[in-house]
Amino acid sequence: MIDIKLLNHLESYLTAKRLQRFNSVLDQRTKHFTVATEDVYQLHNTSAVIRSCDVFGVQEVNIVEEVNTKRIDREIAMGAQKWVDLNRFHSVKDCISNLKAKGYQIVATTPHAEDCDLYDFDVTKKSCFFFGRETEGLSDEVIQQADCFLKIPMVGFTESLNISVSAAIILQHATSKLKKTEIDWQLTEEEKLEKRLDWCKKTIKSFDEIVERFYSY
Numbered sequence: 001m002i003d004i005k006l007l008n009h010l011e012s013y014l015t016a017k018r019l020q021r022f023n024s025v026l027d028q029r030t031k032h033f034t035v036a037t038e039d040v041y042q043l044h045n046t047s048a049v050i051r052s053c054d055v056f057g058v059q060e061v062n063i064v065e066e067v068n069t070k071r072i073d074r075e076i077a078m079g080a081q082k083w084v085d086l087n088r089f090h091s092v093k094d095c096i097s098n099l100k101a102k103g104y105q106i107v108a109t110t111p112h113a114e115d116c117d118l119y120d121f122d123v124t125k126k127s128c129f130f131f132g133r134e135t136e137g138l139s140d141e142v143i144q145q146a147d148c149f150l151k152i153p154m155v156g157f158t159e160s161l162n163i164s165v166s167a168a169i170i171l172q173h174a175t176s177k178l179k180k181t182e183i184d185w186q187l188t189e190e191e192k193l194e195k196r197l198d199w200c201k202k203t204i205k206s207f208d209e210i211v212e213r214f215y216s217y
């Protein structure tokens with residue numbers, strides 16, 4: 001449970017403009033969709049995916065680092081890693097079972113899919129979009145566990161899109177379509193409070209000191 005009095009006190013350290021921004025961003029955040037990247041080699045690609053998640057309102061990103069354990073490129077993520085929640089997994093198995101336990105269907109994005117074209121994708125289901133490696137694409141494990149396959153139609157000579165470009169196209173399309181439905185896609189009030197506290201923590205330099213002083217009165 002969030003201590004509302006503490007939260008109000010912390011938010012009094014923020015400008016009205018900053019607070020308004022927190023609230024308007026939170027109103028567009030969703031956990032109805034999430035994203036997972038599987039062992040992406042180039043960390044600028046993972047960083048760009050995180051940036052797109054923030055831009056299109058996807059609150060949680062799952063990063064599988066079974067082979068690669070590089071850090072996020074802060075410049076390319078443009079600080080977006082601060083505003084979205086990063087869940088890290090050392091195995092794709094753990095990541096998928098965690099997502100399934102939370103009620104997500106596993107959507108394997110691939111340039112080879114015959115299953116579902118992006119424009120026919122059913123946005124009403126809680127979905128995790130899985131993105132694969134630059135050269136090999138998704139592993140057999142993800143392909144076998146996938147509930148469906150999703151393809152961005154392509155008409156050129158090139159075999160596939162860059163992973164971060166694919167993520168941006170899919171998220172832009174899926175989130176805008178989702179917002180036209182009657183689905184309850186927004187964060188719960190409790191989740192919004194948790195994020196407000198978390199964002200205060202990441203924004204206010206003397207956060208710990210202020211909290212300590214607040215409870216010592």
Ligand SMILES: C[S@@+](CC[C@H](N)C(=O)[O-])C[C@H]1O[C@@H](n2cnc3c(N)ncnc32)[C@H](O)[C@@H]1O
Binds near residue numbers: 109132136151161166
């Ligand atoms: C450069 S592609 C990988 C190409 C790889 N040779 C393959 O066969 O999948 C990297 C990732 O971007 C995504 N991707 C690329 N093009 C896509 C498309 N047309 N539709 C859906 N996802 C795509 C997939 O997640 C893919 O694993």
